[in-house]
Amino acid sequence: MGNNFELSSNLKKYFGFEHFKGNQEPVIQNILDGNDTFVLMPTGGGKSLCYQLPSLILEGTAIVISPLIALMKNQVDAMRNFGEDDGIAHFLNSSLSKSATIKVKEDVVEGRTKLLYVAPESLTKESNIEFLKKIKISFYAVDEAHCISEWGHDFRPEYRKIRPIVNEIGNAPIIALTATATPKVQHDIQKNLGMLDAKVFKSSFNRPNLYYEVLPKINATKEIIKFIRANTGKSGIIYCLSRKKVEELAETLQVNGIKAVPYHAGMDSASRSGNQDKFLMEDVDVVVATIAFGMGIDKPDVRFVIHYDIPKSLEGYYQETGRAGRDGGEGKCLTFYSYKDIQKLEKFMQGKPIAEQEIGKQLLMETVSYAESAVCRRSVLLHYFGENHTEENCGNCDNCLHPKKEFQGQEYVIKALQMVKAVKERFKVDHLVDILTGEQNSAIRTYKHDELEMFGSGSDKDHHFWNMVYRRALIHSFIEKDIEQYGVIKLCQAGINFLEKPVPFMLTDDHDFESVDSEASKSGGTAVMDETLLVILKDLRKKVSKKKSLPPYVIFQDPSLEDMAIHYPITIEELSHIQGVGAGKAKRFGNDFVELIAKYVEENDIERAQDMVVRSIVDKSKFKVYIIQSIDRKMDLEDIAEAKGMEFEELLKEMEAIIYSGTKLNLSYYIDDVIDEDRQEEVIEYFSEADTDNIEDALDELGEEDYSESDMRLMRIMFHSEKGL
Structure with missing residues (x-):
């Protein structure tokens, strides 16, 4: 009892808290007793305190192995706030100067x-090993311990x-901590750290x-902007897989009036930490x-x-979503899903070692199951x-x-479990589903599974359906995945019992994101x-074109008019964000159009969903400024393309985007060298009278033998620059 009182008074003394959270107290007591300790505690559960408090109580220095420099800095700053002496906490990593490293070692x-x-990389340095051998170590804390396992979402070989x-340094108790670990990852961590006998403290996830x-990932940017505007002033994180995205x-959010900043490993550390602080x-x-x-x-x-x-992976998903609502208040976790993204991720894995590919694929498939499942998401995650x-x-x-409508699924579950039995528990879900649906592929033929009595017995349903049945069987522990x-797929006791004595079993169809996706793309979105x-x-447009003696398509092209008929822009600024318009064209031709739209909106009582007019990033091409400056300097187009590692075709696309967004390009210096004057006049005359600036139509009319496609595109750029701007 005295012990508990002492811990509580230390908690109050050092951190100012009255009470421990969850498992914190027994965890700390276990460390103070000198035992190896394994802590599984979700984000926001107070993991750091589990090693911070005992380090202050015990004699010696606690070594905390942590993967991120930014993370160490935050924790050290936090610890220094609790104590009077800055020397109470330090970090030792590659970001320190020689003199700073000496100061740290003196304090220790x-x-x-x-x-x-200490970063794991710093721990392997011979000079640091020699230094740590000389000091009294109270215990080792391995933070973000899931980094040990190849099955963890952030594997680090070091x-x-x-x-x-x-x-080598010298034994002391080890405490391993992670906010996310499947049973497989937990075993990996304990085995690798040589702490299979450690006491495990597992909080509920x-x-x-x-x-x-x-x-479904349809108009995702638009949906995100809509959501953020409905939650004005609230803090949020948006995760993307690529730095480019x-x-x-971030730029799209900014131009839409949302206070947003980017953060990724490709930015310099000052910008990164500056944005994090903001x-x-x-x-x-x-x-x-x-x-x-x-x-x-x-x-x-x-x-x-x-x-x-x-x-x-679901581990990554759980950890990232876990950053919401850590104070116990509201936390909304939205995920945009398209199977195309999964295929993209699978592609990225190619070229990696086979074992790594297999692990990556399994983790991805768990994510697919989670996304497509129509059962309680919490149940899927916790399972x-x-x-x-x-x-x-x-x-x-x-x-x-x-909830989706349920239907009686007993017969389907029986069939799915019998299938596992029929192949002697040696195959994965996708193979079992192929047998049930009667798929003829090389794996089926190799194992002669097309000769099985059950081959094709579930062909009245598709792959999507049978995947759902297996997912439900997994959640109900009828089957399990042998992760090794x-x-x-292996049968569990509950599955064997179900086969012997079936009971009613309700199923719901999974979400079919693929068909939603294809419907949306057919109809051009929502x-x-x-x-x-x-x-x-x-x-x-016809009236304006007559007045200005220009073909209608030079004023605005059809896709631009269609976009206006969706978004109802009523100011020049709004019009400049319409597809293919840009600031130049909006100013030159826009007044009549926005006046007409404003009048139409008023007369027809149209409620403009103006909050949903997503402003696009105008002129976002990274090559734009370089191309404009190089053309101003009359640089050869081939040289411009080569300097930026582009194909000539790509350069043409970039130049077209520049003139369509309202910036002139004077290409006459280049075109005069490659197309003679008579042919230039012929093309300009054609474009001046044509109903469309379509290149194929132009080549049909003027003869493909006289003009190449790139010649014609260059002339079109020149025509738009001269006439349309």
């Missing part, structure tokens, strides 16, 4: 430092070397305050980031986490982390709030075009 030797954060180095939703999306200090509302952002971000009031791209969720309806995910064999307005706009 003199016993001032209770916590020393984490595998921790145990041998600990043996259930975060009841988090709302989970998966949306991060930059693009987010933490609430100078901006949204950070658009790759997964490089977030480890150890202690902002408690992140109100939403959006995944623009589906993550590579993945080895925890049972007994509630039928969590009341805080899209599937529970909008990359997902081979926006509805005002056909009446389009006719009126075409009529106005």
